[in-house]
Amino acid sequence: MDNTITQLVYLVSAWLFVSGIKQLSSPATARSGNARASMAMLLAIVVTLVSNEILDWTTVVAAVVAGAVIGGALARYIQMTAMPQLVAVFNGFGGGASAAVAAAEFMRAGGAGPSLGVGVGVTIVLSTLIGAVTFSGSLIAFGKLQGVVTGKPVTFPLQKTFNALLFLLVLVAGASLAHVGVAGGVAPLFGMGGLEISGPFFLALVVGALILGVLLVIPIGGADMPVVVSLLNSYSGIAAATTGFVLNNYILIIAGSLVGAAGLILTQLMCKAMNRSLGNVAFGAFGTDGPAAKARTGERPVRDADAEQVAMVLAYAGSVAVVPGYGLAVAQAQHELKKVCDLLEERGVTVRFGVHPVAGRMPGHMNVLLAEADVSYDKLLDLDDINAEFDTTDVVLIVGANDVVNPAARDPDSVIAGMPILDVDKARTVIVMKRSLSPGFAGIDNDLFYMDRTLMFFGDAKDQMSELVREVREA
Amino acid sequence: MGEFLILLYIFVLATMAGREVISKVPPTLHTPLMSGANAISGIAIIGALVVTGSADELWVKALGTAGIVMATINVVGGFMVTDRMLQMFRKR
Secondary structure (H helix, E strand, O other), X not given: OOHHHHHHHHHHHHHHHHHHHHHOOOOOOHHHHHHHHHHHHHHHHHHHHHHOOOOOHHHHHHHHHHHHHHHHHHHHHOOHHHHHHHHHHHHHHHHHHHHHHHHHHHHHOOOOOHHHOHHHHHHHHHHHHHXXXXXXXXXXXXXXXXXXXXXXXXXXXXXHHHHHHHHHHHHHHHHHHHOOHHHHHHHHHHOOOOHHHXXXXXXXXXXXXXXXXXXXXXXXXXXXXXXXXHHHXXXXXXXXXXXXXXXXXXHHXXXXXXXXXXXXXXXXXXXXXXXXXXXXXXXXXXXXXXXXXXXXXXXXXXXXXXXXXXXXXXXXXXXXXXXXXXXXXXXXXXXXXXXXXXXXXXXXXXXXXXXXXXXXXXXXXXXXXXXXXXXXXXXXXXXXXXXXXXXXXXXXXXXXXXXXXOHHXXXXXXXXXXXXXXXXXXXXXXXXXXXXXXXXXXXXXXHHHHOOOEEEEEOOHHHHHHHHHHHHHHO | OHHHHHXXXXXXXXXXXXXXXXXXXXXXXXXXXXXXXXHHHHHHHHHHHHHHHOOOOHHHHHHHHHHHHHHHHHHXXXXXXXXXXXXXXXXX
Protein backbone atom coordinates (compact mmCIF):
# COMPACT_ATOMS: atom_id res chain seq x y z
CA MET A 1 0.00 0.00 0.00
CA ASP A 2 1.08 3.55 -0.67
CA ASN A 3 3.02 5.00 2.22
CA THR A 4 0.98 8.21 2.09
CA ILE A 5 -2.23 6.28 2.60
CA THR A 6 -0.67 4.39 5.51
CA GLN A 7 0.35 7.66 7.14
CA LEU A 8 -3.11 9.13 6.62
CA VAL A 9 -4.73 6.10 8.24
CA TYR A 10 -2.29 6.50 11.15
CA LEU A 11 -3.45 10.10 11.40
CA VAL A 12 -7.08 8.97 11.68
CA SER A 13 -5.98 6.47 14.31
CA ALA A 14 -4.12 9.20 16.23
CA TRP A 15 -7.23 11.39 16.18
CA LEU A 16 -9.30 8.48 17.50
CA PHE A 17 -6.77 7.87 20.28
CA VAL A 18 -6.79 11.50 21.41
CA SER A 19 -10.57 11.88 21.31
CA GLY A 20 -11.04 8.44 22.87
CA ILE A 21 -8.78 9.25 25.81
CA LYS A 22 -10.56 12.59 26.21
CA GLN A 23 -13.88 10.77 26.46
CA LEU A 24 -12.34 8.44 29.04
CA SER A 25 -12.10 11.36 31.45
CA SER A 26 -15.86 11.88 31.77
CA PRO A 27 -18.20 9.26 33.27
CA ALA A 28 -20.95 9.68 30.67
CA THR A 29 -18.68 9.10 27.68
CA ALA A 30 -16.01 6.84 29.16
CA ARG A 31 -17.30 3.63 27.65
CA SER A 32 -17.48 4.98 24.13
CA GLY A 33 -14.04 6.53 24.65
CA ASN A 34 -12.64 3.12 25.41
CA ALA A 35 -14.36 1.67 22.35
CA ARG A 36 -12.97 4.51 20.23
CA ALA A 37 -9.43 3.88 21.46
CA SER A 38 -9.74 0.17 20.68
CA MET A 39 -10.97 1.06 17.18
CA ALA A 40 -7.91 3.28 16.79
CA MET A 41 -5.71 0.35 17.78
CA LEU A 42 -7.43 -2.05 15.40
CA LEU A 43 -7.12 0.44 12.55
CA ALA A 44 -3.41 0.93 13.21
CA ILE A 45 -2.81 -2.83 13.37
CA VAL A 46 -4.68 -3.56 10.14
CA VAL A 47 -3.00 -0.83 8.14
CA THR A 48 0.39 -1.92 9.47
CA LEU A 49 -0.21 -5.49 8.38
CA VAL A 50 -1.43 -4.44 4.93
CA SER A 51 1.29 -1.89 4.23
CA ASN A 52 4.26 -3.92 5.41
CA GLU A 53 5.63 -6.91 3.66
CA ILE A 54 4.87 -9.80 6.02
CA LEU A 55 7.14 -12.72 5.17
CA ASP A 56 5.79 -15.14 7.70
CA TRP A 57 2.04 -14.81 8.22
CA THR A 58 1.79 -18.04 10.21
CA THR A 59 4.02 -16.78 13.03
CA VAL A 60 2.41 -13.34 13.13
CA VAL A 61 -1.16 -14.65 13.18
CA ALA A 62 -0.33 -17.38 15.71
CA ALA A 63 1.29 -14.83 18.04
CA VAL A 64 -1.65 -12.43 17.78
CA VAL A 65 -4.19 -15.20 18.41
CA ALA A 66 -2.21 -16.51 21.39
CA GLY A 67 -1.98 -13.01 22.90
CA ALA A 68 -5.64 -12.26 22.26
CA VAL A 69 -6.78 -15.52 23.86
CA ILE A 70 -4.62 -15.05 26.96
CA GLY A 71 -5.48 -11.36 27.36
CA GLY A 72 -9.17 -11.91 26.66
CA ALA A 73 -9.44 -14.79 29.13
CA LEU A 74 -7.67 -12.79 31.86
CA ALA A 75 -9.92 -9.79 31.28
CA ARG A 76 -13.10 -11.85 31.15
CA TYR A 77 -12.62 -14.23 34.06
CA ILE A 78 -10.49 -12.37 36.59
CA GLN A 79 -12.20 -11.35 39.81
CA MET A 80 -12.84 -7.62 40.00
CA THR A 81 -11.05 -7.56 43.34
CA ALA A 82 -7.85 -8.64 41.57
CA MET A 83 -7.95 -5.55 39.34
CA PRO A 84 -4.83 -3.81 40.73
CA GLN A 85 -2.65 -6.83 40.06
CA LEU A 86 -4.14 -7.34 36.59
CA VAL A 87 -3.43 -3.74 35.60
CA ALA A 88 0.14 -4.20 36.84
CA VAL A 89 0.63 -7.36 34.77
CA PHE A 90 -0.83 -5.88 31.57
CA ASN A 91 1.37 -2.87 32.07
CA GLY A 92 4.45 -5.04 32.46
CA PHE A 93 3.67 -6.80 29.19
CA GLY A 94 3.37 -3.44 27.40
CA GLY A 95 6.82 -2.45 28.63
CA GLY A 96 8.19 -5.91 27.83
CA ALA A 97 6.88 -5.66 24.27
CA SER A 98 8.61 -2.32 23.72
CA ALA A 99 11.89 -3.70 25.06
CA ALA A 100 11.56 -6.81 22.87
CA VAL A 101 10.99 -4.70 19.76
CA ALA A 102 14.00 -2.50 20.52
CA ALA A 103 16.15 -5.58 21.16
CA ALA A 104 14.99 -7.15 17.88
CA GLU A 105 15.90 -3.94 16.03
CA PHE A 106 19.33 -4.03 17.65
CA MET A 107 19.88 -7.62 16.50
CA ARG A 108 18.64 -6.82 13.01
CA ALA A 109 21.04 -3.93 12.70
CA GLY A 110 23.76 -6.44 13.51
CA GLY A 111 24.74 -4.78 16.74
CA ALA A 112 25.99 -1.31 17.48
CA GLY A 113 28.05 0.52 14.95
CA PRO A 114 28.42 3.86 13.21
CA SER A 115 25.92 2.62 10.61
CA LEU A 116 23.24 2.70 13.29
CA GLY A 117 23.41 6.46 13.69
CA VAL A 118 23.42 8.24 17.03
CA GLY A 119 19.67 8.97 17.05
CA VAL A 120 18.64 5.35 16.50
CA GLY A 121 21.35 4.08 18.83
CA VAL A 122 20.22 6.30 21.68
CA THR A 123 16.56 5.47 21.20
CA ILE A 124 17.19 1.72 21.00
CA VAL A 125 19.05 1.95 24.30
CA LEU A 126 16.35 4.13 25.93
CA SER A 127 13.52 1.97 24.69
CA THR A 128 15.21 -1.19 25.95
CA LEU A 129 16.06 0.42 29.28
CA ILE A 130 12.61 1.90 30.01
CA GLY A 131 10.77 -1.13 28.64
CA ALA A 132 12.80 -3.58 30.74
CA VAL A 133 12.45 -1.47 33.91
CA THR A 134 8.68 -1.29 33.32
CA PHE A 135 8.53 -5.05 32.77
CA SER A 136 10.34 -6.21 35.91
CA GLY A 137 9.02 -3.33 38.03
CA SER A 138 5.43 -4.16 37.09
CA LEU A 139 5.95 -7.83 37.88
CA ILE A 140 7.21 -6.91 41.36
CA ALA A 141 4.22 -4.59 41.78
CA PHE A 142 2.03 -7.52 40.74
CA GLY A 143 3.76 -9.72 43.32
CA LYS A 144 3.19 -7.16 46.06
CA LEU A 145 -0.47 -6.71 45.15
CA GLN A 146 -1.05 -10.44 44.86
CA GLY A 147 0.69 -11.05 48.17
CA VAL A 148 3.46 -13.18 46.63
CA VAL A 149 6.01 -10.50 47.53
CA THR A 150 5.78 -8.79 50.91
CA GLY A 151 3.85 -5.51 50.93
CA LYS A 152 6.32 -4.04 53.38
CA PRO A 153 9.17 -1.93 52.05
CA VAL A 154 12.18 -4.18 51.42
CA THR A 155 15.41 -2.35 52.17
CA PHE A 156 19.03 -3.30 52.59
CA PRO A 157 22.12 -1.34 53.61
CA LEU A 158 23.51 1.01 50.96
CA GLN A 159 20.48 0.34 48.77
CA LYS A 160 20.47 3.79 47.19
CA THR A 161 24.21 3.66 46.55
CA PHE A 162 23.83 0.24 44.97
CA ASN A 163 20.93 1.42 42.80
CA ALA A 164 22.89 4.50 41.72
CA LEU A 165 25.91 2.37 40.77
CA LEU A 166 23.71 -0.07 38.89
CA PHE A 167 22.07 2.80 37.05
CA LEU A 168 25.51 4.17 36.17
CA LEU A 169 26.56 0.76 34.87
CA VAL A 170 23.44 0.57 32.72
CA LEU A 171 24.09 4.08 31.41
CA VAL A 172 27.70 3.27 30.53
CA ALA A 173 26.66 0.11 28.70
CA GLY A 174 23.96 2.11 26.92
CA ALA A 175 26.25 5.01 26.02
CA SER A 176 28.86 2.62 24.64
CA LEU A 177 26.24 1.00 22.45
CA ALA A 178 24.86 4.32 21.25
CA HIS A 179 28.34 5.75 20.64
CA VAL A 180 27.71 8.83 22.73
CA GLY A 181 29.50 10.59 25.54
CA VAL A 182 32.75 9.46 27.12
CA ALA A 183 31.72 5.81 27.11
CA GLY A 184 30.84 6.12 23.44
CA GLY A 185 34.33 7.40 22.74
CA VAL A 186 35.73 4.26 24.32
CA ALA A 187 33.46 2.00 22.29
CA PRO A 188 35.40 2.20 19.00
CA LEU A 189 38.50 0.97 20.86
CA PHE A 190 36.62 -2.27 21.39
CA GLY A 191 35.75 -2.21 17.73
CA MET A 192 32.05 -2.10 18.62
CA GLY A 193 30.94 -3.25 15.25
CA GLY A 194 29.41 -6.70 15.16
CA LEU A 195 27.11 -8.48 17.52
CA GLU A 196 29.88 -10.61 19.01
CA ILE A 197 31.43 -7.52 20.60
CA SER A 198 28.45 -5.28 21.29
CA GLY A 199 26.21 -8.21 22.23
CA PRO A 200 27.57 -8.56 25.77
CA PHE A 201 27.15 -4.81 26.32
CA PHE A 202 23.56 -5.09 25.22
CA LEU A 203 23.01 -8.07 27.49
CA ALA A 204 24.48 -6.06 30.38
CA LEU A 205 22.04 -3.28 29.55
CA VAL A 206 19.03 -5.63 29.56
CA VAL A 207 19.99 -7.52 32.72
CA GLY A 208 20.95 -4.31 34.52
CA ALA A 209 17.64 -2.68 33.58
CA LEU A 210 15.65 -5.71 34.72
CA ILE A 211 17.40 -5.73 38.11
CA LEU A 212 16.91 -1.97 38.37
CA GLY A 213 13.16 -2.39 37.84
CA VAL A 214 13.02 -4.88 40.72
CA LEU A 215 15.12 -2.72 43.03
CA LEU A 216 13.13 0.44 42.32
CA VAL A 217 9.78 -1.10 43.27
CA ILE A 218 10.77 -3.45 46.10
CA PRO A 219 11.46 -0.70 48.71
CA ILE A 220 8.03 0.87 48.14
CA GLY A 221 5.34 -0.16 50.61
CA GLY A 222 1.87 -1.50 49.79
CA ALA A 223 -0.07 1.67 50.55
CA ASP A 224 2.08 3.63 48.11
CA MET A 225 1.12 1.27 45.30
CA PRO A 226 -1.34 3.76 43.68
CA VAL A 227 1.66 5.95 42.89
CA VAL A 228 3.81 3.07 41.67
CA VAL A 229 1.12 1.60 39.43
CA SER A 230 0.39 4.93 37.75
CA LEU A 231 4.09 5.76 37.38
CA LEU A 232 4.78 2.40 35.72
CA ASN A 233 1.80 3.08 33.48
CA SER A 234 3.49 6.28 32.40
CA TYR A 235 6.78 4.43 31.79
CA SER A 236 5.13 1.88 29.51
CA GLY A 237 3.84 4.75 27.37
CA ILE A 238 7.24 6.42 27.21
CA ALA A 239 8.82 3.06 26.29
CA ALA A 240 6.37 2.71 23.39
CA ALA A 241 7.10 6.29 22.27
CA THR A 242 10.86 5.70 22.23
CA THR A 243 10.26 2.54 20.21
CA GLY A 244 8.48 4.83 17.76
CA PHE A 245 11.70 6.87 17.45
CA VAL A 246 13.60 3.66 16.69
CA LEU A 247 11.18 2.59 13.97
CA ASN A 248 10.40 6.07 12.64
CA ASN A 249 6.76 5.43 13.38
CA TYR A 250 4.49 8.39 14.19
CA ILE A 251 1.54 6.48 15.65
CA LEU A 252 3.78 4.73 18.18
CA ILE A 253 5.11 8.09 19.32
CA ILE A 254 1.68 9.71 19.54
CA ALA A 255 -0.08 6.87 21.37
CA GLY A 256 2.94 6.32 23.61
CA SER A 257 3.19 9.97 24.64
CA LEU A 258 -0.54 10.12 25.38
CA VAL A 259 -0.15 7.23 27.82
CA GLY A 260 3.01 8.77 29.23
CA ALA A 261 1.14 12.02 29.93
CA ALA A 262 -1.92 10.25 31.37
CA GLY A 263 0.22 8.18 33.73
CA LEU A 264 2.15 11.23 34.86
CA ILE A 265 -1.02 13.19 35.62
CA LEU A 266 -2.37 10.33 37.73
CA THR A 267 0.97 10.00 39.50
CA GLN A 268 0.91 13.69 40.41
CA LEU A 269 -2.70 13.42 41.64
CA MET A 270 -1.75 10.49 43.88
CA CYS A 271 1.31 12.24 45.30
CA LYS A 272 -0.75 15.35 45.98
CA ALA A 273 -3.35 13.26 47.80
CA MET A 274 -0.62 12.14 50.20
CA ASN A 275 1.17 15.49 50.34
CA ARG A 276 4.41 13.76 49.41
CA SER A 277 6.83 14.27 46.57
CA LEU A 278 7.41 11.60 43.97
CA GLY A 279 10.98 11.31 45.23
CA ASN A 280 9.76 10.65 48.74
CA VAL A 281 7.43 7.89 47.54
CA ALA A 282 10.08 6.33 45.32
CA PHE A 283 13.00 6.44 47.71
CA GLY A 284 11.47 7.14 51.13
CA ALA A 285 10.75 3.47 51.96
CA PHE A 286 7.75 4.90 53.77
CA GLY A 287 6.06 2.74 56.36
CA THR A 288 9.07 1.60 58.34
CA ASP A 289 10.80 4.72 59.58
CA GLY A 290 9.17 7.39 61.68
CA PRO A 291 7.94 6.95 65.24
CA ALA A 292 6.48 3.54 64.52
CA ALA A 293 3.60 2.04 66.47
CA LYS A 294 4.54 2.86 70.01
CA ALA A 295 3.06 0.77 72.79
CA ARG A 296 0.45 3.47 73.35
CA THR A 297 -1.96 1.14 71.64
CA GLY A 298 -4.24 -0.53 74.15
CA GLU A 299 -3.25 1.69 77.06
CA ARG A 300 -5.95 4.20 76.36
CA PRO A 301 -9.57 3.20 76.75
CA VAL A 302 -11.77 2.81 73.68
CA ARG A 303 -15.51 2.38 73.42
CA ASP A 304 -16.24 -1.07 72.13
CA ALA A 305 -19.57 -1.80 70.44
CA ASP A 306 -21.30 -4.92 69.15
CA ALA A 307 -23.36 -5.34 65.99
CA GLU A 308 -26.65 -4.63 67.74
CA GLN A 309 -25.46 -1.28 69.13
CA VAL A 310 -23.93 -0.27 65.82
CA ALA A 311 -27.12 -1.22 63.97
CA MET A 312 -29.16 0.96 66.36
CA VAL A 313 -26.90 3.97 65.84
CA LEU A 314 -27.02 3.57 62.07
CA ALA A 315 -30.73 2.80 61.76
CA TYR A 316 -31.83 5.85 63.72
CA ALA A 317 -29.44 8.29 62.05
CA GLY A 318 -30.61 10.85 59.54
CA SER A 319 -27.47 10.76 57.44
CA VAL A 320 -24.61 8.28 57.22
CA ALA A 321 -21.28 8.72 55.45
CA VAL A 322 -19.36 5.53 54.69
CA VAL A 323 -15.57 5.78 54.40
CA PRO A 324 -14.12 2.67 52.73
CA GLY A 325 -10.45 1.72 52.83
CA TYR A 326 -8.15 -1.06 51.73
CA GLY A 327 -9.50 -3.28 54.55
CA LEU A 328 -12.84 -3.42 52.70
CA ALA A 329 -11.09 -4.78 49.61
CA VAL A 330 -9.09 -7.32 51.62
CA ALA A 331 -12.20 -8.64 53.38
CA GLN A 332 -14.18 -8.42 50.12
CA ALA A 333 -17.06 -7.07 52.13
CA GLN A 334 -18.35 -4.64 49.47
CA HIS A 335 -21.52 -6.62 48.73
CA GLU A 336 -22.45 -6.94 52.41
CA LEU A 337 -21.73 -3.23 52.87
CA LYS A 338 -24.07 -2.46 49.98
CA LYS A 339 -26.82 -4.56 51.64
CA VAL A 340 -26.46 -2.60 54.86
CA CYS A 341 -26.67 0.68 52.94
CA ASP A 342 -29.74 -0.49 51.01
CA LEU A 343 -31.50 -1.39 54.26
CA LEU A 344 -30.61 1.98 55.74
CA GLU A 345 -31.92 3.80 52.69
CA GLU A 346 -35.16 1.84 52.89
CA ARG A 347 -35.52 3.27 56.37
CA GLY A 348 -35.04 6.78 54.99
CA VAL A 349 -31.43 7.29 56.02
CA THR A 350 -29.31 9.32 53.59
CA VAL A 351 -26.23 7.26 52.73
CA ARG A 352 -23.16 8.57 50.94
CA PHE A 353 -19.61 7.43 50.49
CA GLY A 354 -16.48 9.46 51.11
CA VAL A 355 -13.60 8.19 49.01
CA HIS A 356 -10.01 9.28 49.55
CA PRO A 357 -7.95 9.41 46.34
CA VAL A 358 -5.30 7.02 47.63
CA ALA A 359 -7.58 4.60 49.50
CA GLY A 360 -6.70 1.12 48.29
CA ARG A 361 -3.90 -0.09 46.09
CA MET A 362 -4.45 1.70 42.79
CA PRO A 363 -5.94 5.03 41.73
CA GLY A 364 -9.72 4.77 41.99
CA HIS A 365 -9.60 1.35 43.69
CA MET A 366 -12.57 2.03 45.99
CA ASN A 367 -14.67 3.32 43.12
CA VAL A 368 -14.19 0.07 41.21
CA LEU A 369 -14.87 -2.01 44.29
CA LEU A 370 -18.13 -0.19 45.08
CA ALA A 371 -19.21 -0.14 41.43
CA GLU A 372 -18.85 -3.91 41.45
CA ALA A 373 -21.23 -4.02 44.41
CA ASP A 374 -23.67 -1.94 42.34
CA VAL A 375 -23.30 1.32 44.25
CA SER A 376 -24.35 4.26 42.10
CA TYR A 377 -21.33 6.44 41.34
CA ASP A 378 -23.10 9.71 42.15
CA LYS A 379 -23.20 8.60 45.80
CA LEU A 380 -19.40 8.49 45.83
CA LEU A 381 -18.07 11.87 46.95
CA ASP A 382 -14.46 12.86 46.73
CA LEU A 383 -12.38 14.46 49.43
CA ASP A 384 -13.44 18.11 49.16
CA ASP A 385 -17.14 17.42 48.62
CA ILE A 386 -17.54 15.03 51.53
CA ASN A 387 -15.38 17.15 53.84
CA ALA A 388 -17.84 20.00 53.40
CA GLU A 389 -20.58 17.73 54.74
CA PHE A 390 -19.13 15.98 57.79
CA ASP A 391 -20.30 18.85 60.04
CA THR A 392 -23.89 17.94 59.30
CA THR A 393 -23.44 14.16 59.14
CA ASP A 394 -24.88 12.09 61.97
CA VAL A 395 -22.79 8.95 61.66
CA VAL A 396 -19.58 8.12 59.86
CA LEU A 397 -18.96 4.43 59.24
CA ILE A 398 -15.30 3.72 58.54
CA VAL A 399 -14.64 0.32 57.00
CA GLY A 400 -11.02 -0.75 56.86
CA ALA A 401 -9.52 2.73 56.50
CA ASN A 402 -7.00 4.24 58.90
CA ASP A 403 -4.31 6.68 57.77
CA VAL A 404 -6.69 8.62 55.49
CA VAL A 405 -8.88 9.50 58.50
CA ASN A 406 -6.06 10.09 60.99
CA PRO A 407 -6.32 13.60 62.52
CA ALA A 408 -2.57 13.40 63.18
CA ALA A 409 -2.17 14.74 59.64
CA ARG A 410 -3.05 18.15 61.08
CA ASP A 411 -0.11 17.93 63.50
CA PRO A 412 2.95 19.48 61.83
CA ASP A 413 5.26 17.05 63.66
CA SER A 414 3.54 13.90 62.44
CA VAL A 415 5.00 11.68 59.69
CA ILE A 416 1.81 12.19 57.73
CA ALA A 417 1.71 15.96 58.40
CA GLY A 418 -0.13 17.87 55.71
CA MET A 419 -1.69 14.86 54.07
CA PRO A 420 -5.24 15.78 53.05
CA ILE A 421 -7.56 13.65 55.18
CA LEU A 422 -11.26 12.98 55.47
CA ASP A 423 -12.40 15.09 58.44
CA VAL A 424 -14.55 12.34 59.92
CA ASP A 425 -13.99 13.58 63.47
CA LYS A 426 -16.39 16.44 62.73
CA ALA A 427 -19.35 14.08 62.50
CA ARG A 428 -21.62 13.49 65.48
CA THR A 429 -20.73 9.81 65.87
CA VAL A 430 -17.88 7.84 64.35
CA ILE A 431 -17.99 4.06 63.97
CA VAL A 432 -14.71 2.38 63.11
CA MET A 433 -14.91 -1.14 61.77
CA LYS A 434 -11.48 -2.69 62.04
CA ARG A 435 -9.74 -5.95 62.93
CA SER A 436 -7.81 -4.48 65.83
CA LEU A 437 -6.33 -1.26 67.16
CA SER A 438 -3.13 -1.85 65.21
CA PRO A 439 -1.81 1.21 63.37
CA GLY A 440 -2.19 1.71 59.64
CA PHE A 441 0.49 1.72 57.02
CA ALA A 442 2.09 4.91 58.28
CA GLY A 443 2.79 3.08 61.53
CA ILE A 444 1.30 5.70 63.79
CA ASP A 445 -1.47 5.58 66.34
CA ASN A 446 -4.84 7.09 65.42
CA ASP A 447 -6.37 9.45 67.99
CA LEU A 448 -9.71 9.07 66.29
CA PHE A 449 -10.15 5.64 67.91
CA TYR A 450 -9.99 7.12 71.42
CA MET A 451 -12.50 9.92 70.96
CA ASP A 452 -15.61 9.95 73.16
CA ARG A 453 -17.81 9.97 70.09
CA THR A 454 -16.09 6.98 68.52
CA LEU A 455 -17.40 3.43 68.65
CA MET A 456 -14.95 0.65 67.79
CA PHE A 457 -16.58 -2.25 65.99
CA PHE A 458 -13.90 -4.96 65.96
CA GLY A 459 -13.79 -7.97 63.68
CA ASP A 460 -13.57 -9.15 60.10
CA ALA A 461 -15.37 -6.63 57.87
CA LYS A 462 -17.30 -9.29 55.97
CA ASP A 463 -18.54 -11.18 59.05
CA GLN A 464 -19.39 -7.98 60.86
CA MET A 465 -21.27 -6.61 57.86
CA SER A 466 -23.36 -9.79 57.57
CA GLU A 467 -24.09 -9.45 61.29
CA LEU A 468 -25.10 -5.82 60.69
CA VAL A 469 -27.48 -6.78 57.88
CA ARG A 470 -29.40 -8.99 60.33
CA GLU A 471 -29.36 -6.42 63.12
CA VAL A 472 -30.43 -3.49 60.96
CA ARG A 473 -33.37 -5.55 59.67
CA GLU A 474 -34.50 -6.10 63.24
CA ALA A 475 -33.81 -2.59 64.45
CA MET B 1 18.82 14.69 11.81
CA GLY B 2 15.83 16.30 10.09
CA GLU B 3 13.68 13.21 10.49
CA PHE B 4 14.67 12.87 14.13
CA LEU B 5 13.62 16.45 14.81
CA ILE B 6 10.18 15.81 13.31
CA LEU B 7 9.80 12.81 15.60
CA LEU B 8 10.82 14.95 18.56
CA TYR B 9 8.25 17.60 17.60
CA ILE B 10 5.54 14.95 17.45
CA PHE B 11 6.59 13.52 20.81
CA VAL B 12 6.51 16.87 22.59
CA LEU B 13 3.25 18.01 21.01
CA ALA B 14 1.50 14.69 21.66
CA THR B 15 2.60 14.78 25.30
CA MET B 16 1.19 18.29 25.63
CA ALA B 17 -2.04 17.23 23.94
CA GLY B 18 -2.28 14.34 26.39
CA ARG B 19 -1.83 16.66 29.36
CA GLU B 20 -4.48 19.07 28.12
CA VAL B 21 -6.99 16.39 27.21
CA ILE B 22 -6.80 14.58 30.56
CA SER B 23 -6.17 17.51 32.86
CA LYS B 24 -9.32 16.90 34.91
CA VAL B 25 -10.28 13.33 35.70
CA PRO B 26 -12.94 12.60 38.33
CA PRO B 27 -11.70 10.01 40.88
CA THR B 28 -14.46 7.63 39.73
CA LEU B 29 -12.57 7.21 36.48
CA HIS B 30 -9.03 6.95 37.80
CA THR B 31 -8.87 3.18 37.37
CA PRO B 32 -10.62 2.98 33.97
CA LEU B 33 -8.47 5.82 32.61
CA MET B 34 -5.36 4.07 33.85
CA SER B 35 -6.33 0.70 32.46
CA GLY B 36 -7.55 2.21 29.17
CA ALA B 37 -4.32 4.16 28.79
CA ASN B 38 -2.50 0.99 29.70
CA ALA B 39 -4.17 -0.81 26.80
CA ILE B 40 -3.06 2.00 24.48
CA SER B 41 0.54 1.50 25.57
CA GLY B 42 0.20 -1.86 23.82
CA ILE B 43 0.66 0.20 20.64
CA ALA B 44 4.12 -1.38 20.75
CA ILE B 45 2.32 -4.16 18.87
CA ILE B 46 2.76 -2.06 15.71
CA GLY B 47 6.51 -2.18 16.18
CA ALA B 48 6.42 -5.89 16.96
CA LEU B 49 4.41 -6.60 13.80
CA VAL B 50 6.80 -4.63 11.58
CA VAL B 51 9.88 -6.26 13.07
CA THR B 52 8.52 -9.81 13.07
CA GLY B 53 6.97 -9.51 9.63
CA SER B 54 10.23 -8.61 7.97
CA ALA B 55 12.53 -10.78 10.11
CA ASP B 56 14.74 -13.33 8.47
CA GLU B 57 16.99 -14.13 11.40
CA LEU B 58 15.87 -16.54 14.09
CA TRP B 59 16.65 -14.27 17.07
CA VAL B 60 15.00 -11.24 15.58
CA LYS B 61 11.90 -13.25 14.81
CA ALA B 62 11.85 -14.81 18.31
CA LEU B 63 12.08 -11.42 20.01
CA GLY B 64 9.50 -9.92 17.68
CA THR B 65 7.10 -12.80 18.26
CA ALA B 66 7.48 -12.46 22.02
CA GLY B 67 6.75 -8.75 21.52
CA ILE B 68 3.57 -9.50 19.57
CA VAL B 69 2.28 -11.91 22.21
CA MET B 70 2.98 -9.54 25.11
CA ALA B 71 1.58 -6.49 23.32
CA THR B 72 -1.58 -8.33 22.24
CA ILE B 73 -2.21 -9.51 25.80
CA ASN B 74 -1.86 -5.88 26.89
CA VAL B 75 -4.12 -4.52 24.14
CA VAL B 76 -6.91 -7.10 24.12
CA GLY B 77 -6.91 -7.67 27.87
CA GLY B 78 -6.62 -3.96 28.64
CA PHE B 79 -9.50 -2.78 26.46
CA MET B 80 -11.74 -5.67 27.50
CA VAL B 81 -11.20 -5.25 31.21
CA THR B 82 -11.71 -1.49 30.95
CA ASP B 83 -15.02 -2.07 29.19
CA ARG B 84 -16.02 -4.61 31.83
CA MET B 85 -15.26 -2.08 34.52
CA LEU B 86 -17.07 0.83 32.82
CA GLN B 87 -20.11 -1.35 32.38
CA MET B 88 -20.36 -1.45 36.17
CA PHE B 89 -20.14 2.32 36.59
CA ARG B 90 -23.74 3.30 36.54
CA LYS B 91 -25.85 6.04 37.99
CA ARG B 92 -29.06 4.77 39.52
